[in-house]
Amino acid sequence: MSVDVTETDAKVTRPAPDAGFPQSASPTQDLGRLLIRCPDRPGVVSAVSTFLTGAGANIVSLDQYSTEPVGGMFLQRTAFRLPGLSAACAEFEREFGETVAADFGMDFRLTEASKPKRVAIMVSKTDHCVLDLLWRNRRGELDMTVAMVISNHPDLADEIRPFGVPFIHTPATRDNRAEAEQRQLELLKGNVDLVVLARYMQIITPTFLSEVGAPLINIHHSFLPAFIGAAPYRRAKERGVKLVGATAHYVTEDLDEGPIIDQDVVRVSHQHTTADLVRLGADVERAVLSRAVRWHCDDRIVRHENQTIVF
Numbered sequence: 231m232s233v234d235v236t237e238t239d240a241k242v243t244r245p246a247p248d249a250g251f252p253q254s255a256s257p258t259q260d261l262g263r264l265l266i267r268c269p270d271r272p273g274v275v276s277a278v279s280t281f282l283t284g285a286g287a288n289i290v291s292l293d294q295y296s297t298e299p300v301g302g303m304f305l306q307r308t309a310f311r312l313p314g315l316s317a318a319c320a321e322f323e324r325e326f327g328e329t330v331a332a333d334f335g336m337d338f339r340l341t342e343a344s345k346p347k348r349v350a351i352m353v354s355k356t357d358h359c360v361l362d363l364l365w366r367n368r369r370g371e372l373d374m375t376v377a378m379v380i381s382n383h384p385d386l387a388d389e390i391r392p393f394g395v396p397f398i399h400t401p402a403t404r405d406n407r408a409e410a411e412q413r414q415l416e417l418l419k420g421n422v423d424l425v426v427l428a429r430y431m432q433i434i435t436p437t438f439l440s441e442v443g444a445p446l447i448n449i450h451h452s453f454l455p456a457f458i459g460a461a462p463y464r465r466a467k468e469r470g471v472k473l474v475g476a477t478a479h480y481v482t483e484d485l486d487e488g489p490i491i492d493q494d495v496v497r498v499s500h501q502h503t504t505a506d507l508v509r510l511g512a513d514v515e516r517a518v519l520s521r522a523v524r525w526h527c528d529d530r531i532v533r534h535e536n537q538t539i540v541f
């Protein structure tokens with residue numbers, strides 16, 4: 231016997247739309263994200279949630295991960311809605327820092343979803359990754375503010391300017407690296423929250439990494455750790471691979487060895503030329519890089535040692 235319970239039959243009482251927590255005007259208004267990392271021990275979740283509740287916040291999501299069964303690090307991402315968050319942010323950070331964070335030895339980061347990350351994109355001559363990021367941003371798929379595009383070649387200027395984004399040409403080769411990086415640092419330092427290397431084909435020096443004041447995400451056109459360095463598709467063809475891929479990772483001094491954020495692959499065969507691998511791989515690069523950038527901008531990534539935890 232089937233029972234047909236329609237909406238009207240069900241004795242379901244629903245709270246009035248405006249009952250309880252005041253409704254925010256936009257999806258990101260009053261939405262805070264709290265990322266924490268601390269030595270794992272009982273009571274962390276309780277302390278964080280008690281603090282948030284005491285501050286008048288409503289937790290909308292909470293994800294956590296312990297790096298070891300016992301004695302590792304505890305990583306957590308909490309999203310919460312707190313009316314008047316923007317005005318209360320500094321005080322919230324100070325109070326959380328002096329209480330829960332101090333008690334548990336936490337590193338923490340508090341961000342406001344209503345303040346999109348300022349992002350600079352660095353490119354050379356290859357256009358598919360930077361155009362994909364700009365297109366997704368223009369469509370509203372990527373919540374970020376593209377502050378500028380910096381390139382060591384002039385080739386892409388006409389393709390990028392229609393997006394209304396400053397295109398700045400800073401000629402850079404291995405021969406003028408220090409001078410070029412100083413110019414780039416003048417543009418970036420204190421001005422952006424993230425730098426994306428969208429097929430930027432210059433090795434970044436330790437000086438740049440230490441001075442830029444923001445993390446860098448690179449898209450490497452291979453399924454790392456395979457084919458680190460230059461010309462991975464040509465080397466993959468020579469190797470006779472059956473998969474090509476792409477890897478988005480944070481940039482460190484060690485070339486293409488930084489914490490991996492996302493990867494993917496596509497099947498290939500002996501019939502594919504190197505040009506085919508480049509073409510097939512480009513679609514993977516675009517998807518992988520845009521996911522990595524979106525996750526970073528949504529504060530979903532916590533780094534631990536040379537790995538990432540993506541909540």
Ligand SMILES: Nc1nc2c(c(=O)[nH]1)N[C@@H](CN(C=O)c1ccc(C(=O)N[C@@H](CCC(=O)O)C(=O)O)cc1)CN2
Pocket residue numbers: 403404427430431432433434435448449450451459460480481482483484485486487488
């Ligand atoms: N410090 C780091 N710098 C860069 C990284 C990184 O992980 N750490 N990733 C690379 C991206 N990349 C591959 O994805 C890559 C780019 C360029 C080269 C390279 O050998 N470049 C030569 C110059 C080549 C040219 O002028 O055409 C060089 O810089 O001497 C290797 C790998 C970006 N940078």
